[in-house]
Amino acid sequence: MSELTRRSVLRGAVTGVAAAAFTGVALGLPVALAARGTGNDTGNDIDNTAGSVPHTGPEAFDETYRGRRIHGAPRAAGGHHHGGPGYAVFVDGKELHVMQNADSSWISVVNHYETFATPRAAARAAVLELQGAALVPVAV
Amino acid sequence: MAVRQNQANLTAAQKRAFTDAVLELKRSGRYDDFVTTHNAFIMSDVDNGERVGHRSPSFLPWHRRFLLEFEQALQSVDSSVMLPYWDWTRDRTASASLWGADFLGGDGRASDAQVTTGPFAFNSGRWAVNVRVDSRNYLRRQLGGGGRPLPTRAEVDSVLAMPVYDMAPWNSQSNGFRNHLEGWRGVNLHNRVHVWVGGQMGTGVSPNDPVFWLHHCFIDKLWADWQRLHPTSPYLPAAGTPDVVDLRDTMKPWNDITPADLLDHTSRYTYA
Ligand SMILES: [Cu+2]
Ligand SMILES: [Cu+2]
Numbered sequence: 001m002s003e004l005t006r007r008s009v010l011r012g013a014v015t016g017v018a019a020a021a022f023t024g025v026a027l028g029l030p031v032a033l034a035a036r037g038t039g040n041d042t043g044n045d046i047d048n049t050a051g052s053v054p055h056t057g058p059e060a061f062d063e064t065y066r067g068r069r070i071h072g073a074p075r076a077a078g079g080h081h082h083g084g085p086g087y088a089v090f091v092d093g094k095e096l097h098v099m100q101n102a103d104s105s106w107i108s109v110v111n112h113y114e115t116f117a118t119p120r121a122a123a124r125a126a127v128l129e130l131q132g133a134a135l136v137p138v139a140v
Numbered sequence: 141m142a143v144r145q146n147q148a149n150l151t152a153a154q155k156r157a158f159t160d161a162v163l164e165l166k167r168s169g170r171y172d173d174f175v176t177t178h179n180a181f182i183m184s185d186v187d188n189g190e191r192v193g194h195r196s197p198s199f200l201p202w203h204r205r206f207l208l209e210f211e212q213a214l215q216s217v218d219s220s221v222m223l224p225y226w227d228w229t230r231d232r233t234a235s236a237s238l239w240g241a242d243f244l245g246g247d248g249r250a251s252d253a254q255v256t257t258g259p260f261a262f263n264s265g266r267w268a269v270n271v272r273v274d275s276r277n278y279l280r281r282q283l284g285g286g287g288r289p290l291p292t293r294a295e296v297d298s299v300l301a302m303p304v305y306d307m308a309p310w311n312s313q314s315n316g317f318r319n320h321l322e323g324w325r326g327v328n329l330h331n332r333v334h335v336w337v338g339g340q341m342g343t344g345v346s347p348n349d350p351v352f353w354l355h356h357c358f359i360d361k362l363w364a365d366w367q368r369l370h371p372t373s374p375y376l377p378a379a380g381t382p383d384v385v386d387l388r389d390t391m392k393p394w395n396d397i398t399p400a401d402l403l404d405h406t407s408r409y410t411y412a
Binding site: 097099100101102103109110111112113114115129130131133134135136138 | 176179182183186187188195252253271272273274275276286309311312313323324330331332334335342343344345346
């Protein structure tokens with residue numbers, strides 16, 4: 001994918017994130033929470049969009065994005081793994097390790113040095129980064 | 141005396157010695173152990189639980205120890221080798237000599253971001269990415285692909301001017317020098333450079349790209365520069381902080397070294 005394409009795709013994703021944040025306000029989430037930036041600035045709009053995610057965690061999602069099935073959902077009770085969030089994300093059925101930051105933004109093992117407003121945004125960014133490759137468990 | 145140099149000033153022979161030693165560690169399997177260790181901390185360091193290598197005050201001493209261990213491994217191959225640093229405020233484009241075929245190799249190609257030049261190109265037969273998060277076993281880069289340029293000298297200086305090392309809650313939300321340098325907050329220095337390089341450098345297995353060491357060597361130098369600018373500013377926190385490495389707590393995975401042991405680097409190496 002050309003860089004221009006990748007970036008325009010990311011901008012497209014931003015629109016969705018911004019809409020989600022707006023929905024958060026409409027649903028009556030505290031405005032301060034819904035409108036709060038992540039305090040982070042990685043130069044990617046997708047990263048800096050308001051943290052619309054309350055600490056109780058985001059809702060499940062399941063969609064096809066650029067040909068890949070991405071889905072995420074809260075883990076079953078007791079499903080915390082190494083102190084990470086109670087939320088699991090998958091790309092074509094393979095788990096994408098994600099983590100929630102203190103400011104409620106998210107990162108994944110595929111994009112570990114930039115933050116995203118939602119697990120869905122992290123999953124979409126991972127799809128772009130993977131360029132069709134499959135996730136594999138990290139060899140240890 | 142052991143001197144870590146700016147990579148832009150290395151001679152051809154020094155570049156060759158460095159990449160040869162890196163390749164030898166790769167061949168013996170020791171290189172991949174470093175990648176595995178780094179990823180284990182990347183995945184387990186969390187804002188609301190134990191955190192040692194990242195998003196915490198010990199980000200700087202942890203990586204200082206990690207780099208020393210790697211440098212010693214290089215020296216076990218070739219005793220003349222020191223880690224060089226990449227000053228990304230000066231060498232800020234894909235055409236910098238850093239990315240030459242005689243050193244780290246260049247940008248990834250358009251189709252799949254695969255690095256095809258230099259000693260770490262997959263085609264060279266000596267650099268397979270074994271510790272990985274996806275099925276691709278070749279080194280990848282997308283220099284500048286994130287769209288945001290590398291940090292400027294003015295941005296670095298603005299972070300070096302911060303007088304307090306770190307602050308509660310001692311994580312990715314903290315104010316202070318450490319977190320602004322690490323990049324979870326503010327102008328974002330360290331994290332942004334990982335993203336600028338792209339490919340494996342943007343992932344939890346970032347040390348698969350040898351530029352990891354040159355990037356972190358510069359981060360280590362910036363810590364030393366900050367200490368010189370703020371001689372009375374201590375490492376924080378001092379003691380009794382849950383989930384975080386205090387000044388005299390030992391750090392995993394070594395369990396025999398504390399931030400206090402690492403505050404003065406000059407007995408081990410200096411920066412030119
Ligand atoms: Cu690290
Ligand atoms: Cu790093």
